[in-house]
Amino acid sequence: MSLKTVILGVGAYLPARVLTNTELSQRVDTSDAWIIERTGIRERRIAGETERTSDLAIAAARQALERAGRDGKDIDLIIVATTTPDLTFPATAARVQAALRAQGAAFDLQAVCSGFIFALTTADNFLARGQAKRALVIGAETFSRILDWDDRGTCVLFGDGAGAVVVEAQSEAEANGRGVLSTFIRTDGRMHDLLYTDGGPSQTGTVGKVRMVGNAVFRQAVEHISGAMLEACARADTPIDAVDWFVPHQANQRILDGVARKLGISTEKVISTVALHGNTSAASVPLALEAAISDGRIKQGDLVLMEALGGGLTWGAALARL
Numbered sequence: 001m002s003l004k005t006v007i008l009g010v011g012a013y014l015p016a017r018v019l020t021n022t023e024l025s026q027r028v029d030t031s032d033a034w035i036i037e038r039t040g041i042r043e044r045r046i047a048g049e050t051e052r053t054s055d056l057a058i059a060a061a062r063q064a065l066e067r068a069g070r071d072g073k074d075i076d077l078i079i080v081a082t083t084t085p086d087l088t089f090p091a092t093a094a095r096v097q098a099a100l101r102a103q104g105a106a107f108d109l110q111a112v113c114s115g116f117i118f119a120l121t122t123a124d125n126f127l128a129r130g131q132a133k134r135a136l137v138i139g140a141e142t143f144s145r146i147l148d149w150d151d152r153g154t155c156v157l158f159g160d161g162a163g164a165v166v167v168e169a170q171s172e173a174e175a176n177g178r179g180v181l182s183t184f185i186r187t188d189g190r191m192h193d194l195l196y197t198d199g200g201p202s203q204t205g206t207v208g209k210v211r212m213v214g215n216a217v218f219r220q221a222v223e224h225i226s227g228a229m230l231e232a233c234a235r236a237d238t239p240i241d242a243v244d245w246f247v248p249h250q251a252n253q254r255i256l257d258g259v260a261r262k263l264g265i266s267t268e269k270v271i272s273t274v275a276l277h278g279n280t281s282a283a284s285v286p287l288a289l290e291a292a293i294s295d296g297r298i299k300q301g302d303l304v305l306m307e308a309l310g311g312g313l314t315w316g317a318a319l320a321r322l
């Protein structure tokens with residue numbers, strides 16, 4: 001019997017503190033006008049001093065569970081996609097599991113900004129094989145902790161937040177057309193040096209700060225994201241025109257526009273939260289999904305194509321009927 005990975009509920013959490021472009025321009029040589037023109041970002045959220053990635057993840061997961069009409073004990077798999085774990089170990093997912101009183105297995109997954117797509121792909125495979133019944137797939141980041149606040153090329157781009165989805169394995173009859181229809185993930189480690197941290201437990205014994213060759217990543221992003229979207233559609237034998245909503249990773253409005261132009265997609269179908277969230281890395285896709293469900297744009301039954309590209313380089317796309 002073939003099983004489908006059905007999305008039952010989506011939740012989000014954003015820290016209270018808003019950091020504006022104007023505040024940043026008092027710290028580094030930048031301006032509100034430059035940031036808006038080159039990225040579309042107006043503000044981003046920053047986690048409080050004692051707020052950990054797991055706190056953000058737990059808050060988003062609780063909302064997703066409530067909306068799914070499920071409880072922590074119904075969950076037997078938790079995957080937290082994060083680049084900014086609470087600690088080097090144990091996994092941030094372990095703390096999330098304990099807080100939610102969930103069962104089964106819980107682990108972190110590291111694919112930087114593509115983390116949510118990689119985690120959803122992983123959960124889909126676990127559910128399809130019957131190795132878990134109900135999973136929480138979470139993207140959670142406190143990226144502000146690994147930024148070099150003197151580097152204007154990166155510190156203006158990122159923000160903190162978390163998004164979560166509850167997915168359930170259902171028979172095709174029960175799913176009735178809903179569920180994850182296809183996924184596609186890729187890594188090309190030869191582009192490692194385009195986006196990385198200059199520290200880590202094994203190499204330096206420190207956490208390190210984000211380093212990026214922004215314009216090179218930009219060029220890769222438009223190319224690979226477009227390719228991943230077409231591949232995910234091809235794998236589901238679905239024309240891209242049939243997609244109701246595009247939920248992209250929120251790195252830069254110009255990337256969203258570039259991809260839409262390249263694939264002939266109406267920008268009205270592209271969900272954009274970059275102005276208010278900035279780039280929240282692994283959290284950005286579920287945060288954008290949650291925003292568009294909450295404001296009534298994305299409804300049950302809609303066909304949604306999610307995509308992302310991040311450090312590694314990694315990239316991917318996932319097509320799902322909600």
Ligand code: UT7
Pocket residue numbers: 029030031034035038039113152153154156213214215216217218221251252255279281309310311
């Ligand atoms: O989520 C993971 C994937 N990440 C991404 O997808 C990010 C992709 N990259 C980007 O979004 C863009 O490349 C950036 C927003 C990072 C930069 O925009 P750009 O148009 O590619 O600018 P650039 O890097 O080519 O730099 C152009 C100029 C440089 O000055 P000079 O050398 O021409 O004098 C930079 O120093 O812009 C300067 N610059 C800034 N100026 C004011 C870079 N950052 C800033 C800033 N404020 N914050």
